[in-house]
Amino acid sequence: MGYVAVKGGEDAIANAAQLVEFYRLRGQTAPIEVQQIRTQMRLLVDKVMGEGSLYAPEHAALALKQMEGDVFEAAFLLRAYRATLSRRYYSDVISTRDMLVKRRISSAFRDIPGGQILGPTRDYTQRLFDPAVAEETARTSAQFVDQFASETGPGQPTQRFGKVIDLLSAQGLMRKDARDDSDRRVVDITRDAVKYPAPRSAVLQSLARAETGALMCLGYSTMRGFAAGGHGTVGELRMGDVEVRVTDPNGRKRYIGRLTVTECEMVSPAPPSKKREESVPYLAIGYGLCFGHNETKVICMGMLDSSLRQPNDANPANSQEFTIYHSEGVESYGFTNHLKLPHYVTFQSGLDNLRDSMQRADEIRKRASVGQPEAGVAGAIKS
Amino acid sequence: MIENTRLQTSYNFGFIDESTKKEIRRKLLKAVAIPGYQVPYSSPEMPIARGWGTGGLHVTLSLIQKQDLLKVIDQGSDASVNACSIRQFVQRMTGCEVTTDTAAATLIQTRHRIPEEILTEKQILVFQVPQPEVLRPVERLENRTRQMHAEADYARMWVSLYESFVRYGSLMRGAGYPVKVNGRYLMSPSPIPRWDVPNLSHAKCLYLFGAGREKRIYAVPPHTLVEPLEFEDVRFRVEDWGGLNCSYSGQGDAFLDEIYDAAGVRKFVVNDSNFLDKLRTGEPRPPQRLFRESQ
Amino acid sequence: MNDWLLRVRNLTKIYGEPDGGTIDRTGPRASTNICSQTGAIVACADISFDLYPGEVLGVVGESGSGKSTLVQLLYFDQEATAGEVLLQAVEEGNANLLTLSGQRKRYLRNHLLGMVYQNPRDGLNLNFSAGGNIAEKLIMAGQMHVGKMRERSLHLLAQTEVPTQRMDQTPRTFSGGMQQRVQISKAIANNPPLLFLDEVTSGLDVSVQAKVLDMIRQLQADLGISMIVVSHDLGVIRMLTDRTIVLKHGRIVETGLTDQILQDPQHPYTQLLVSSLL
Numbered sequence A: 001m002g003y004v005a006v007k008g009g010e011d012a013i014a015n016a017a018q019l020v021e022f023y024r025l026r027g028q029t030a031p032i033e034v035q036q037i038r039t040q041m042r043l044l045v046d047k048v049m050g051e052g053s054l055y056a057p058e059h060a061a062l063a064l065k066q067m068e069g070d071v072f073e074a075a076f077l078l079r080a081y082r083a084t085l086s087r088r089y090y091s092d093v094i095s096t097r098d099m100l101v102k103r104r105i106s107s108a109f110r111d112i113p114g115g116q117i118l119g120p121t122r123d124y125t126q127r128l129f130d131p132a133v134a135e136e137t138a139r140t141s142a143q144f145v146d147q148f149a150s151e152t153g154p155g156q157p158t159q160r161f162g163k164v165i166d167l168l169s170a171q172g173l174m175r176k177d178a179r180d181d182s183d184r185r186v187v188d189i190t191r192d193a194v195k196y197p198a199p200r201s202a203v204l205q206s207l208a209r210a211e212t213g214a215l216m217c218l219g220y221s222t223m224r225g226f227a228a229g230g231h232g233t234v235g236e237l238r239m240g241d242v243e244v245r246v247t248d249p250n251g252r253k254r255y256i257g258r259l260t261v262t263e264c265e266m267v268s269p270a271p272p273s274k275k276r277e278e279s280v281p282y283l284a285i286g287y288g289l290c291f292g293h294n295e296t297k298v299i300c301m302g303m304l305d306s307s308l309r310q311p312n313d314a315n316p317a318n319s320q321e322f323t324i325y326h327s328e329g330v331e332s333y334g335f336t337n338h339l340k341l342p343h344y345v346t347f348q349s350g351l352d353n354l355r356d357s358m359q360r361a362d363e364i365r366k367r368a369s370v371g372q373p374e375a376g377v378a379g380a381i382k383s
Numbered sequence B: 001m002i003e004n005t006r007l008q009t010s011y012n013f014g015f016i017d018e019s020t021k022k023e024i025r026r027k028l029l030k031a032v033a034i035p036g037y038q039v040p041y042s043s044p045e046m047p048i049a050r051g052w053g054t055g056g057l058h059v060t061l062s063l064i065q066k067q068d069l070l071k072v073i074d075q076g077s078d079a080s081v082n083a084c085s086i087r088q089f090v091q092r093m094t095g096c097e098v099t100t101d102t103a104a105a106t107l108i109q110t111r112h113r114i115p116e117e118i119l120t121e122k123q124i125l126v127f128q129v130p131q132p133e134v135l136r137p138v139e140r141l142e143n144r145t146r147q148m149h150a151e152a153d154y155a156r157m158w159v160s161l162y163e164s165f166v167r168y169g170s171l172m173r174g175a176g177y178p179v180k181v182n183g184r185y186l187m188s189p190s191p192i193p194r195w196d197v198p199n200l201s202h203a204k205c206l207y208l209f210g211a212g213r214e215k216r217i218y219a220v221p222p223h224t225l226v227e228p229l230e231f232e233d234v235r236f237r238v239e240d241w242g243g244l245n246c247s248y249s250g251q252g253d254a255f256l257d258e259i260y261d262a263a264g265v266r267k268f269v270v271n272d273s274n275f276l277d278k279l280r281t282g283e284p285r286p287p288q289r290l291f292r293e294s295q
Numbered sequence C: 001m002n003d004w005l006l007r008v009r010n011l012t013k014i015y016g017e018p019d020g021g022t023i024d025r026t027g028p029r030a031s032t033n034i035c036s037q038t039g040a041i042v043a044c045a046d047i048s049f050d051l052y053p054g055e056v057l058g059v060v061g062e063s064g065s066g067k068s069t070l071v072q073l074l075y076f077d078q079e080a081t082a083g084e085v086l087l088q089a090v091e092e093g094n095a096n097l098l099t100l101s102g103q104r105k106r107y108l109r110n111h112l113l114g115m116v117y118q119n120p121r122d123g124l125n126l127n128f129s130a131g132g133n134i135a136e137k138l139i140m141a142g143q144m145h146v147g148k149m150r151e152r153s154l155h156l157l158a159q160t161e162v163p164t165q166r167m168d169q170t171p172r173t174f175s176g177g178m179q180q181r182v183q184i185s186k187a188i189a190n191n192p193p194l195l196f197l198d199e200v201t202s203g204l205d206v207s208v209q210a211k212v213l214d215m216i217r218q219l220q221a222d223l224g225i226s227m228i229v230v231s232h233d234l235g236v237i238r239m240l241t242d243r244t245i246v247l248k249h250g251r252i253v254e255t256g257l258t259d260q261i262l263q264d265p266q267h268p269y270t271q272l273l274v275s276s277l278l
Helices: A006-025 A034-040 A042-052 A057-066 A071-084 A138-152 A164-170 A200-208 A212-223 A295-307 A320-327 A329-340 A344-369 A376-382 B018-033 B054-063 B081-094 B142-150 B155-168 B194-200 B273-280 C067-074 C102-111 C130-140 C146-159 C176-188 C206-223 C234-240 C258-263 C268-275
Strands: A100-105 A233-247 A253-269 A283-291 B069-074 B107-111 B124-128 B179-181 B185-187 B206-211 B216-220 B226-228 B256-260 B266-270 C006-015 C041-051 C056-060 C082-087 C113-116 C194-198 C226-231 C243-248 C251-257
Touching: A034 A042, A034 A057, A042 A057, A042 A071, A042 A212, A042 A283, A057 A071, A071 A329, A164 A233, A164 A253, A200 A283, A200 A295, A200 A320, A212 A295, A212 A320, A233 A295, A253 A295, A283 A295, A320 A329, B018 B054, B018 B206, B018 B216, B054 B081, B054 B107, B054 B124, B054 B206, B054 B216, B069 B081, B069 B273, B081 B107, B155 C130, B155 C146, B194 B226, B266 B273, C006 C067, C041 C067, C041 C243, C041 C251, C056 C067, C056 C234, C067 C082, C067 C194, C067 C226, C102 C113, C113 C176, C130 C146, C130 C176, C146 C176, C176 C206, C206 C234, C226 C234, C234 C258, C243 C258, C243 C268, C251 C258, C251 C268, C258 C268
Parallel strands: B069 B107, B107 B124, B124 B206, C056 C226, C056 C243, C113 C194, C194 C226
Antiparallel strands: A100 A233, A233 A253, A253 A283, B179 B185, B179 B226, B206 B216, B256 B266, C006 C041, C006 C082, C243 C251
16 A cells, blocks of 8 residues: 555445444354343343443344444444433432332341342352353243243232431431532533532442443452542442333423332441541441443442542542543543554654654764764753 | 364362362462461462452362361351352362351351351361451552561551551451461451451461462461550450340350341341351350450 | 761762763762763762761752762662761671661661651651651550550650640641651651751741751750751751761762851862852
């Protein structure tokens, strides 16, 4: 290739798009159904919905199919789609106390009212390959489902539980002013750029749509001493369905459906407030909530909600700017990959400087070998 | 193209391959030879998540033999979900027998507690350790803490205890009270309650500690001096329940759990599930080592 | 005479890769620290002097003179390239401290030496309270009694005029002058026979400087500590020291009683310094 010709560009990208589509289809295996991804890759779909910031399981599944399983691209696709949709309402505040719980545990106490409900989890299984999974058929799946249904009875369990933090509150163990956070402004980060220091609503919104791996990295860092605060105890982790309501233009409350969410309330001793020298380390909540079933995300969100309330820009997890900027998946995916764009203009300037320096060094070497005392470089350093 | 569709479904005895077991055993011997010193080891991945007991499993699986009788507890309980998962895994990979009886077990793997009943010279207690580095709260970099241990440079740890005392009125330290082993190394005994810490010193059994995620193994051999850090005028204290007794057994002098019943009423119950079972059967109380302030 | 406290002979610190001629190519006569052939930097070379008990030695020079490097070498913050440092208290002055193991050096730092840095952040741990910082020094010297440590901290803070009710606060919130006082308290906490002060007032307001210097002078008179005071400011030197050495480009160009040097400087460089003294 001689030079970059403008005409060639359009053909090139069209060909590249076709080629990647060919990569997707050339195996000539049976086309994956969106429903298969939706039902059998539920956790991946939930991750994409959370990071795409759009509760739309069908769309998330399709995005995964279209992007050949590239999760960053799928979340990106969902986010971009979201940006095209018209905004009608803000929902009423969702009550997770009224959640129809499917899983609910607390690490803070051995037994809690209502009990520890393990729900659907692989936490206590061993990560060993199961050959049966490779041999599944529609029939074996149906058999399993029928047997399970017959053993457990009809319908979905609809349990509601009180919150563990209410127990702690009743004991007077929670920080007194936990509920009158002076910073209660609710902003919409999709309408306005976030400015720092950001109010808690902006922080939690950002974390709710952040890339799970990034949050995991930062959350982990708080557990290994690279930040103040963070590491706490899981007061309660729950996953289940919540009801969404909006207020229509006539002022009437309308039920529009249910979502699955995961919620975590981390408890840890609150840092002493600047206002008074309090020596009692009351408990404060680090809160996490996201779409779908994603426990890692909400646990790390909870830890970061705590650590970000002890600002210190020297530690990533204590720095709002560090945490929020660098856990935003769509932006970081875009920018890191943008390095693939042509940068030859800036690169050329760099080469130019390099060649200049090489030439100067060469001249110095030549003069030195001829025996001339060198005032140039040393003189430059001395000043 | 390299293609392999064959799925291996049979496993070595104890899951870990023999050469890795050898390496872990060598490191265990080194750990026993240098009480309290953290020995780095390979720490291969296990089918159980990091942070959920891989280190404990490495030690258990490197030592266990067919005739061992295994007990696995988590926070004092055999019934805890993660203890069940680990116990099942070891059984599946070794075919060995399991028990809940502290006195009968030859190998006990534990998370965050030492059993109440005294252990003998025929028993090994394997601890699951989340953070092996006792100095981590005062120095976050590994290369520096290694240097501090090498030079016995522990001043910062002592100052953090002083600060805790000044701020909260006691040498309060959350989980993992720091101890000095054999007069030399500072060690984290894993997040056991203060109640259990005095049990480490001059025990008859062998204590082994496995930190899988951080890749360190350490040990407290039998008959070794283990001293919780304290000042001349501010001494180490164990938990105090103000004379409370267990709601189920009516007895005290054991570590108690705070629980909430269905009506939301707060109760206290003996934490060690096997110990509680024995108390409730009306047998003579199993022997313990109890420590009082004066000791 | 064996009544010296500290004896320094040919203390040298070179950065980079010197050759045999490096030392000759640098120094006050060459007017540079940098060796023209190898690019090596001679921070200081051939520094020799004795210090007697209860004496205060001034080390004066401008930036690049090697004065800070000198005390950093003596406090083991940096490794020397060559030379001998002897302390009467260590094997009766027969052991070259520079060749001791890391552990022994740390022992000496904890028990026999004190250091006050220009920037309080270098000498204090801002995560600990003022009292905790002092306790650290006491603990390193073997003190294990909280009550006694707090008593000593209160005493030291009072001596250095830090309000004692701030003992349990972190110096992070203190003014620069107060941070320096806490640093000084910490440095003298275990009564070291030898104290280094490296530009300790340079970062402070002029009015605060005067007070801190006064306090140091009083402490020295009360406790009889030997000190090495590093400063670019002859005013500080005049106020605190008995004898002085003048450094230029890493070498000693003049030494003598402080009064004499100030009244009758011999070396042209010293004359320059004295003439600019207000």
